[in-house]
Amino acid sequence: MRIFGRTVDDETRCIHYHTEVDVIAIKFKCCLRYYPCHLCHEEETAHEAQTWPRNEWAEPAVLCGVCKGEMSINAYLATTSCPNCAARLNERCAAHTHLYFQAT
Numbered sequence: 235m236r237i238f239g240r241t242v243d244d245e246t247r248c249i250h251y252h253t254e255v256d257v258i259a260i261k262f263k264c265c266l267r268y269y270p271c272h273l274c275h276e277e278e279t280a281h282e283a284q285t286w287p288r289n290e291w292a293e294p295a296v297l298c299g300v301c302k303g304e305m306s307i308n309a310y311l312a313t314t315s316c317p318n319c320a321a322r323l324n325e326r327c328a329a330h331t332h333l334y335f336q337a338t
Contacts, residue, residue: 237259238267239270256270256324263285265281270299286334291306301319303319
């Protein structure tokens with residue numbers, strides 16, 4: 235799976251977010267490309283980011299950088315660790331969900 239943006243390792247960490255638990259990439263609805271964060275998308279594209287509508291939250295749109303497993307938006311929002319490999323995910327990402335997923 236190709237990850238776009240300025241990554242700093244092979245677990246999807248980027249120059250903006252690179253703590254031990256920053257190990258996901260989000261598939262952006264607008265271009266269907268995986269980026270580690272909204273800032274990476276903003277820096278590398280010439281279009282405005284679109285959020286995933288709630289009726290599409292069953293789509294696989296979140297990638298675990300540790301195991302490379304995809305998960306649905308619903309699965310991602312319901313957990314604090316990867317359902318495939320149990321890697322811990324950054325709980326502070328919840329502050330940015332509105333940038334990726336349509337507000338409920």
